[in-house]
Amino acid sequence: MIVLQATQERLLAALQSVAGIVERRHTLPVLANVLIHRVGAATQLTTSDLEIQIRTTAELGGDEGQFATTVGARKLIDILRTLPAEQKVSLESAGGRLLLKAGKSRFTLQTLPAEDFPLVQESPTFGPAFAVPQKVLKGLLGQVSFAMAVQDIRYYLNGILFVAEGRQLTLVATDGHRLALASAELDVEVPRQEVILPRKTVLELQRLLSDQDGAIEMRFAANQAKFAFGGMEFVTKLVEGKFPDYNRVIPRAHRNVVVLGRAPLLASLQRAAIMTSDKFKGVRLHLEPGLLQVAANNADQEEAVDELDIEYSGDVIDIGFNVTYLIEALANMGQDLVRIELQDGNASALITVPGDEHFKYVVMPMRI
Secondary structure, three states, X not given: OEEEEXXXXXXXXXXXXXXXXXXXXXXXXXXXXXXXXXXXXEEEEEEEOOOEEEEEEEOOOOOOXXXXXXXXXXHHHHHHHOOOOOOEEEEEEEOOEEEEEEOOEEEEEEEEOHHHOOOOOOOOOOOOOEEEEHHHHHHHHHHHHHHOOOOOOOHHHOEEEEEEEEEEEEXXXXXXXXXXXXXEEEEEEEEEEEEEEEHHHHHHHHHHOOOOOOEEEEEEOOOEEEEEEOOEEEEEEOOOOOOOOHHHHOOOOOOEEEXXXXXXHHHHHHHHHOOOOOOOOEEEEEEEOOEEEEEEEOOOOOEEEEEEEOOOOOOOEEEEEEHHHHXXXXXXXXXXXXXXXXXXXXXXXXXXXXXXXXXXXXXOOOOO
């Protein structure tokens, strides 16, 4: 049976869309494989790592009928990458193996039974579905994902909090030193739902989402989240635990406010960062009427001082920050202006976009 027959380009794109979660080495060998399931004229490709399951459905030619097997995902992709984009590729079932034919090339691939592939049991208690354009969710993830913790013992910080309530979707990430919040409007009203998506899920979603207007549908259950977009179905386990109350972290009514260009501030911080050490990424910000000074030094007694002329008439403030925390926030914002609110040299700073309530970034100061 010809399981599928398509150009290298189409087959490779379909495989790559599901193969991001596949590890080369597994305690369960079948998890290194992709499940190929032929249903009539359509082909389903499914991968899993027991935490996440990704499935895409595509028309990839071949003989109609019922057929299912699993084959090494990475090996199949590696073979396809060596072939020209317009090359016609076919996969044929032959005595418990798969035969890949492309031009004058032949590859015989070992398979494992489809029934051994551990499909995720979907929750029967998903909440109501809601959708946003793919580019909106991709933008929200980009605005907050850099603030996720990495392998923190507080496991609930190793991901992003999704809160859907009323007509608003809010994403929050924090590593305990900084917090990023971004939100978007929903077309429908939904009851409050709150889930924490794991870090791996977030990174995979960012890889798969496009900048198109096509919608992504979301559904949340107590222990799972489900996403459907562009012929793909994405089911993931959630992080259990209680996310910190982010509303208590966001400063209110700081009395010193400065609005300045995002790009000039980012460039100034990047220059100063060159003089910080790998272990100690501190920069000093000195704020006085009309002037912002950015300074950094290192153990070799080298120093950088950069000055920006600004419109500011508040208090004189000296405050230290981890320069990486500031650079990452500014680099993931696309706006021309940023608004920084400060109380004094010891309180957290609030960075927002003038006239836009949908993004907030809180960063704690550090002693320098």
